[in-house]
């Protein structure tokens with residue numbers, strides 16, 4: 001996975017590659033899919049949700065240029081795989097998931113893996129987690145129709161946010177940098193995530 005899917009496609013940040021080589025991805029997928037855990041694709045994790053493709057996890061993480069002192073807000077805990085990668089690269093991950101059952105399972109999993117610098121919330125992540133804001137970094141791992149305003153407010157000045165924007169079929173990753181009093185947007189690669197559902201996202205089906 002590291003050589004064929006990540007390094008060969010241009011992921012060059014050794015810290016990201018090392019983190020992904022150390023985290024046992026098979027622990028984050030349902031038992032019956034364990035043999036596919038390192039395949040070049042997203043996989044179903046139940047409740048209609050997916051664990052992201054390894055390349056997308058690496059790409060988004062690399063774009064964020066995380067430092068060990070950073071506090072990051074993650075929207076869409078899901079399986080917790082991206083959470084584990086972030087936790088090994090920064091000071092604290094504040095991870096928000098709207099499905100209680102999924103969050104609770106993932107909290108147990110990440111605890112068993114010995115990751116202690118993660119805080120969890122079960123709530124609508126389109127509103128962020130204002131109690132701990134501002135964050136040096138924000139990552140959203142579900143597709144949004146447009147940029148949720150509350151998340152922009154919660155990025156620290158000088159900070160960055162990455163998220164997929166688009167319709168329910170296809171999105172584009174967008175990196176946003178918050179300058180003194182303005183935002184600069186960088187459109188990146190195409191991608192496909194499950195929907196970000198909430199007050200500032202898609203309506204629940």
Ligand code: SAH
Pocket residue numbers: 049050051052075076077078079080081082083096097098099102123124125126141142194195196197198201
């Ligand atoms: N990074 C995760 C991606 C999981 S899929 C992984 O690789 O496993 C996206 C997740 O976002 C799902 O678990 C979904 O329930 C969650 N989600 C969707 N809308 C949300 C919202 N408004 N707030 C928090 N989580 C949300």
